Amino acid sequence: MVKYDSETALIVVDAQNDFADPAGSLYVPGGEEAIAAMNEHIRRARAAGALVAYTQDWHPGHTPHFAQDGGIWPVHCVAESWGAAFHPALDVVDGPIVKKGTEGEDGYSGFTVRDPQTGETSPTELEGVLRERGITNVVVVGLATDYCVKETAIDAARAGFSVTVPRDGIRAVNLQPGDGEKALAAMQDAGAQLA
Numbered sequence: 001m002v003k004y005d006s007e008t009a010l011i012v013v014d015a016q017n018d019f020a021d022p023a024g025s026l027y028v029p030g031g032e033e034a035i036a037a038m039n040e041h042i043r044r045a046r047a048a049g050a051l052v053a054y055t056q057d058w059h060p061g062h063t064p065h066f067a068q069d070g071g072i073w074p075v076h077c078v079a080e081s082w083g084a085a086f087h088p089a090l091d092v093v094d095g096p097i098v099k100k101g102t103e104g105e106d107g108y109s110g111f112t113v114r115d116p117q118t119g120e121t122s123p124t125e126l127e128g129v130l131r132e133r134g135i136t137n138v139v140v141v142g143l144a145t146d147y148c149v150k151e152t153a154i155d156a157a158r159a160g161f162s163v164t165v166p167r168d169g170i171r172a173v174n175l176q177p178g179d180g181e182k183a184l185a186a187m188q189d190a191g192a193q194l195a
Helices: 031-047 126-132 145-158 179-189
Strands: 008-013 051-057 097-100 112-114 121-123 137-143 162-165
Touching: 008 031, 008 145, 031 051, 031 137, 051 126, 051 145, 121 126, 137 145, 145 162, 145 179, 162 179
Parallel strands: 008 051, 008 137, 051 097, 137 162
Antiparallel strands: 112 121
């Protein structure tokens, strides 16, 4: 059982229509089923006085991140589109929303974005927000296990936060069979606890 308190932040990663809805352009199998578990974590976090933060892919219409422009992904989560909106079943409560990939970067982690051509990374505002609130523990749920959840959890551990990833609140894309399990192992290797 994941514990929440005032020194803990729940980070809800990319629970957006393009990932969580079967009609989304980059649908994560079972993504809509994970929303209910995310909501339960949000409810428990709020009841315990924990911070709830959200990340949101928020891409321009053209970016080297997309296959049409030389990347590997279908067009997804274009700013202001239906696909970029949070899934309607998700409980979005008062809390910071970190938009990533806004300038066409790869926005896998909630903590950093990466230039897809140079590989240079730069921070988002997420770590600063957590430090300001005195957060020491981070719980990560969302989509997808093998990309944005993994990178967010690993970056959180690198930054010195104690990290927990509850299996009920995540789902994997599995572009290659077993990617989700490999991601879980990578998060554990980085110091995250699976729950």
